Amino acid sequence: MQAGSEDERVLIAGGGPTGMAAAMFLASQGVPVTLLERGKGPHDDPRAATYHPPSLEMLEPSGVTDELHRRGIVARKWQYRDRREGLVAEFDLQVLEGDTRYPYRLQCEQHKLVAMMQKRVAASPFATIRQDAEVVEVAQDVAGVSVVVRDAAGAHATLRGRWLVGADGGRSVVRKSQDIGFEGFTWPERFLVVTTTFDFEPLGFAYSNYTMDPVEWTATFKVPGEDERGIWRCVFPTRPEEGEAELLDFARAADRLAGFVPQSRAAKVIHTNLYAVHQRVATTYRRGRVLLAGDAAHVNNPLGGMGLNFGLHDAHSLAQRLGKVWRGEAPDSLLDQYDRQRRAVAEQYLQGQTIANKQTLEERDPVKRAERQAEMRAQAADPARARRFLLRTAMIEGLAAAAAIA
Numbered sequence: 576m577q578a579g580s581e582d583e584r585v586l587i588a589g590g591g592p593t594g595m596a597a598a599m600f601l602a603s604q605g606v607p608v609t610l611l612e613r614g615k616g617p618h619d620d621p622r623a624a625t626y627h628p629p630s631l632e633m634l635e636p637s638g639v640t641d642e643l644h645r646r647g648i649v650a651r652k653w654q655y656r657d658r659r660e661g662l663v664a665e666f667d668l669q670v671l672e673g674d675t676r677y678p679y680r681l682q683c684e685q686h687k688l689v690a691m692m693q694k695r696v697a698a699s700p701f702a703t704i705r706q707d708a709e710v711v712e713v714a715q716d717v718a719g720v721s722v723v724v725r726d727a728a729g730a731h732a733t734l735r736g737r738w739l740v741g742a743d744g745g746r747s748v749v750r751k752s753q754d755i756g757f758e759g760f761t762w763p764e765r766f767l768v769v770t771t772t773f774d775f776e777p778l779g780f781a782y783s784n785y786t787m788d789p790v791e792w793t794a795t796f797k798v799p800g801e802d803e804r805g806i807w808r809c810v811f812p813t814r815p816e817e818g819e820a821e822l823l824d825f826a827r828a829a830d831r832l833a834g835f836v837p838q839s840r841a842a843k844v845i846h847t848n849l850y851a852v853h854q855r856v857a858t859t860y861r862r863g864r865v866l867l868a869g870d871a872a873h874v875n876n877p878l879g880g881m882g883l884n885f886g887l888h889d890a891h892s893l894a895q896r897l898g899k900v901w902r903g904e905a906p907d908s909l910l911d912q913y914d915r916q917r918r919a920v921a922e923q924y925l926q927g928q929t930i931a932n933k934q935t936l937e938e939r940d941p942v943k944r945a946e947r948q949a950e951m952r953a954q955a956a957d958p959a960r961a962r963r964f965l966l967r968t969a970m971i972e973g974l975a976a977a978a979a980i981a
């Protein structure tokens with residue numbers, strides 16, 4: 576028997592990185608949680624893979640940060656490059672050594688992170704994980720929430736809890752059930768991710784790189800891969816008129832890669848993945864007993880590797896507050912502060928930074944591109960300026976800004 580009676584539990588819709596982190600952070604405080612996941616395990620298609628310093632700090636008490644260090648790749652430096660000119664500027668996160676215990680990015684596939692957290696949630700006496708449980712309906716009243724779940728065979732069941740966290744991704748049923756808007760826009764182009772055995776390191780690439788080009792920019796980074804010997808992922812923009820089948824075709828992907836780096840011709844393409852890219856933020860993160868976090872609350876382009884990290888930061892902020900409210904130590908207005916803090920920084924930092932990152936990479940005006948590159952070189956060469964820039968891009972500044980919101 577799990578701790579906590581059924582109707583006092585916190586229900587969590589979605590067992591991706593955000594939902595699993597929320598479950599782990601709540602269960603570690605002794606708050607009973609039931610996590611409802613539509614699938615049968617973590618999605619193992621290539622998604623996010625970069626963890627910034629604050630995320631590593633938040634995951635530290637659970638032991639997940641240690642495990643990520645054992646299985647992931649430490650990327651102390653990252654580069655801006657130009658497709659024709661090569662290296663523009665290299666930033667060394669070591670300048671943040673006075674600001675964080677983890678002055679680097681850690682790169683490890685998202686499904687491995689989810690599995691690490693899931694192991695801990697499953698081991699907690701305060702947590703229950705229900706897989707093959709798709710949330711299809713949500714209702715709330717003054718005392719709690721009622722959630723209807725459906726399994727793959729079509730059988731329905733109703734669960735009762737005190738609070739519901741909607742961490743069910745960009746198409747969130749929880750968000751829609753509460754009539755919460757999701758404002759913003761969708762980019763016309765989809766992004767193509769090509770995973771290859773080609774090793775970019777001997778060419779002078781860092782483990783994380785952003786290559787500017789007015790026609791075809793590229794983000795390139797190294798991840799451990801299933802055998803943990805290291806593979807590389809390249810993200811490319813595509814033209815709206817290009818068809819899905821041709822974009823995903825391995826031979827064409829190899830051509831695209833060779834257009835970027837001719838030396839890659841002999842290497843193998845091992846995966847291709849295409850996805851639509853949006854910039855949207857929910858109009859509120861709280862409706863009564865229903866709270867939103869992660870992609871259910873905000874979606875953005877992957878340049879800068881911020882989306883998943885932001886979801887972890889949401890989960891951390893929400894779990895601290897929900898724990899206090901659940902134990903009766905704080906009024907539920909503390910959850911309105913969660914909405915104010917996290918939504919403000921999603922708009923200002925997450926949207927602002929990721930849109931700026933994309934615009935930098937695709938800049939078409941040669942004068943502006945040259946100016947931007949000169950600025951990057953100057954920033955990288957001056958430790959004080961580099962630190963200010965890296966505090967923002969490593970997501971430390973956004974957290975401080977959130978904490979300053981009353």
Ligand SMILES: Cc1cc2nc3c(=O)[nH]c(=O)nc-3n(C[C@H](O)[C@H](O)[C@H](O)COP(=O)(O)OP(=O)(O)OC[C@H]3O[C@@H](n4cnc5c(N)ncnc54)[C@H](O)[C@@H]3O)c2cc1C
Pocket residue numbers: 588589590591592593594611612613614618621622623624685708709710711742743744745747748849850868869870871876877878879880881882883886
């Ligand atoms: C194809 C793809 C590629 C991506 N690539 C990158 C990348 O390269 N870099 C980057 O930074 N970010 C990338 N992202 C974004 C990143 O993966 C997300 O920001 C991150 O997964 C957000 O985590 P989350 O837990 O909030 O949502 P999700 O990871 O979407 O998890 C939501 C979970 O909820 C479950 N679920 C959904 N609906 C229901 C329901 N009704 N009932 C129960 N369970 C439900 C889903 O099965 C899923 O497990 C990518 C996303 C996608 C989809």
